[in-house]
Amino acid sequence: MSTIAPDTLWLIGVSMTRFGRYSDRDAFDLGAEAALDALNDAGVGMADMDVFAAGSVNQARLYPAQRIQKLIGQTGIPAYNVLNACATGATAVRVVAQAIKAGEASMGLAVGCEQMGKMGLLGAGNAPDDPERFIPSGHDGHVMPTEGILGTSMMPGIFAQAGLRYAAKNDGVGFEQFARVAEKNHQHSTLNPLAQYRKAFSFDEIIQAEMIGYPNTTLMCCPTGDGAAAAVIVSGERLARMPLETRKRAVKISASVLTSDPWAPDGLVQPDISTLTRNAARQAYETAGVEPSDLDLVELHDCFATAELIHYDNLELCEPGGAGDFIDRRAPWRDGEIPVNVSGGLLSKGHPLGATGVANLFEVATHLRGEAGDRQIDGAKIGLTHVIGLGSACSIHILERSGL
């Protein structure tokens, strides 16, 4: 049996609730359920935790960490509330990981939870009254809301523009390639009992669905929803003293990376979701000592079909500029070269914002443990998770089967 380096980081418990709509429960009920499931999975309890971080976007100011503690165990440990857009859950994982690396903790719990209901388009404002007088307001001195007049700042449009920016610079990318991404993820979701939607759609159904923001139809946009996910993280030093069964099922965190966007010429006009992803990916591959070709599966941030396609390139899963060909040759399908979003992805598994960055760790870890049931990628040894929150924040984790 190989030894465990004391300064390494490990996942020993992971969980997620099914994503969907829970009108009879709140985000903290869901977070508490996920937390208890992850603790059970690890064979430990709240009394074993040295640190706790909980993330939520819409419930951030209700302080999810303390609310969940009050539901499952108030042990007085340091508790952090984390908000980092759609990278919130992954950032909560990093808060716990950093406390362990700093030597303040040897075991901790990270939770992401969210309740969105049917909130519709994110960022939509209220209709303004007719103005009495035009008065410039805000940094740009606008005299009226500019959405729909000076372009769009809504999520579907922003990610559509990101996709067509890529299409403008690279051959073989268009509406058809973006739609193929959605076809794949909806098909994948039929095997995932925890997905919000488990329905396959044909290519024609996808391209003929209601257009939200060309080139994304409604089946190429992720739904809003509720859900939670949790992870228990330990140091190698602590894991070495845990039972054999725990060590065998442990999943190594080979890289945990967080980046923000460096300056780009058009970055203040249109969020740049590519540069910080490329930077995070390179850093993660170097830290973990793996190459993209070593990956057995990837869970990446497909909030819109256009986003997934450009991340094939950003994560170096395809040849530079080759994302169109990558989907055309079915490389990211579950039986392809590098399976991407075998969970169904955000497009079909769902995207309760704060939960997403922990849920994709659950997905990859479950495959590495060989416990993914019908959707198992056989023999998976190494996987990557990626989330991006606009602003922007990008987090990447590389996970490896323990081999212990």
Add this chain to the structure above:
Amino acid sequence: MQGAVPIVNYLSLDGPEPYLLSTDCSSCGASYLGSRIACSRCSSRSFVERPLPRKGRVGSFSIVHRAAPPVVTPFVSALVDLSDGTTVKANIIDCPPDPEHVRLGMATVLRTYEVGRDSEGTVAVAFGFAPDYDEAVEASDSHATEETR
């Protein structure tokens, strides 16, 4: 009160033709729309203002069909890469909102229009980018020349 106000402060209505105003970093040359306290590229704190060119090409776009009221749909949102390399986000106007008419790389030119009027009669002026057919003809001419060369 009569008169006109720009919809945002980086649209200038002074002078014979309206133009967009860039705030350029004196140190590294990074361009911004609107005032700046410091440069987010090099952290310098001195700037010079510069009128932006009126012509540019569609670097990316989305045709928005679903929006929350009172936003009127469909409309075309675009990233317009101006001839000096600066990028502006704006609507594509005077052009049918479909992918057959809005094309990546399409030549466009700045155009302004009245977007609202307050109770005192002051007009708010917005900007958009319209297809630039002169430029398109010139471009296809020069392209043809290159091909036959």
